[in-house]
Amino acid sequence: MTVLDTRALNRATLARQHLLKRSDTSVPEAVAHLCGMQAQEPQEPFTGLWSRLSGFRPEQLDDALTGRLVVRTHLMRRTVHLVTADDALTWRARHDAMLRQRVLGTYRRELAGIDMDEVAAAGRAVMADQRPRTMAELVEALGDRWPGPPRRVLGELLVAALVPMAQLPPRGLWHRTAGVRNLPLSTWLGRDIDPLPADDGDPVGRRLLHRYLTAYGPAASADLRAWCGLAGLPAAIKAAREELVVFRDERGRELLDLPDAPRPHPDTPAPVRFLPAFDNAILGYHDRSRVIDAPHLGLSVAGHRTVLVDGRVTATWTVRDDQLRISALRPLTAQEQEAVHAEAQALTTFLDNGIAHIRLDNEN
Template sequence: MTVLDARALNRATLARQHLLERAAVSPCDAVAHLAGLQAQEPQAPFIGLWSRLDPFDPAALDTLLTDRRVARLHLMRRTVHLVTAGDALAWRLRHGALLRQRLLGVYRAELTDIDLDALAVEAAELFAAGEPSMPDVGRTLAERYPDAGHRALGEAAITEVPVVQTPPRGLFGTTAGARYALLATWLGTEPHLLSGRVDAELVRRYLAAYGPAASADLRAWCGLAGLPAAVAAVRDELVSFRDERGRELLDLPDAPRPDPDTPAPVRFLPAFDNAVLGYDDRSRIIDDAHRLLSVAGKRFVLLDGRVAATWTVAGGVLVVEPLRRFTRADRSAVTEEGRALAGFLPDVERGRVRVASSRT
């Protein structure tokens, strides 16, 4: 069985993620291909698509959201994702057990004596009456469940009831609190649960955007249990490899696997980008020494396809903090791409980029 080293896997990931070359596809098609974009930070999808598409007009993504062709909701790993309307309807109920499990992992003590199914009925009435915030719902439910905290009740409501975050939350350059509407009302139809078909399609979609990958990588990306049966159901459609650890990697036969020596341009990623978080073994794109940064909300800079720096915006300046020593050519390439991003971001003065001193 062919062994794929970390560099080969890196180039495959970059190609699938539209990070090796910017793609000339619509934002809607990109969101669909990527099986959703991490949107825990409301502006993250815009940065993610800016780094992946040419051209990319943020107004086009705004229109998709206001026209309800994409939706923001809690899905994979109980984090907010921006997905197409069709994927929201197909995937939300499949993630219900995961969402409840992770809710109880945090709030079990406060919710132990509460019938969550009954709470969901009451919460759905509140969401149907308007577009309340989570704190609003939590405070209202506290009148019925005084022994639980407002936060726990609000979290339970948005977990147990299929809801979406509504605009202006998630529009480009805006700052707005999260308000919620019923998924079925917002998208005009009820979500559906076809578990076996959904799971098989999830496997195919994941491999198209993240493969070659192991079953453990698939599980880490979505957080769902019960996927081995889906993998087995589509295995005859797939090809197999091994990584340097000896793990079996599965892939779609015709998916791109570029030459490992293919040059990789500098790319800026938003916080929690799935190009990094979408794997159990993230060594194809980030060193183990920096792995915890991927769940700490850091924004990354890819250099030669790997995480080499973090970046932030401070005082109208895009600031890059290297995680290793940069050569003069590295600093030049990062600065050039940073200036392009600075021209895109509304909170950065055009062209203002500072690359800090390299770490030894």
């Protein structure tokens, strides 16, 4: 069986994440290809798309959000994601049990004895008037029917798990600061959520697996589980095995992939890329060693923005006042510094928020 080393996996990831070469695809097509983008920090997807798409302009994402082609909603891993309208409606029912379990796992004591279906029905009844509400307004409308749980916990249960919600614009628009106003997904998108098919082979899970491998493969079943938060999709993997090819990584893990998916030569040059916080290319895996070294794994979950040099996380970056500051995680060569600085200059032009200085701290 073919063994793929870390560098081969790195180049496959970069190619499929549109980080090896910027793509000419549209914003909705890119969001669909990426299987969504983590978006609890509303401005971060703009940088993620700029690093992936040729000529990306912020108004393209704004138009997709206001035009209801893409939507902000709780989905994979109970995290706010930017996904296409079609994917939100197709995938939501498959994620329902996981979303409930994750909220219960976090607030098991506070929610003890609560009838989830009763709370869900009450939440849907409140939202039936099609009026957008904040989480606090939704809980307030329920009155004192559930006085036990803290109001914040009851609100999170409703908007993150029990009632599929869209976070409405202006939340998530370019250079806009706005609180979260919620409306049921089906109301905002004008279509019902797809019910789960009565099929033991998990057809929705099979489509998820195929889409995941298109954007993240080759990958192990543990990587798939870490990305979506679902319990491994064993029926989907079993049903799809005949359609897949199998590799091993250097540690002997089984990696699944699509036969015709791109797997560039490990020596393919990789350009410098600036990534937003919680980027797909890092958080899309259980084993993140293809992109980030073990000593720096904490950066991936702490909200640090990172810089890829030769395809690997090599620096972090921040914007404070009028300065773009880049902090290297290892000493950069003169050639690497030049490439990082050139991409940083392009980024400051894109961000368009008065950045006057670029500072590269190269001591490590």
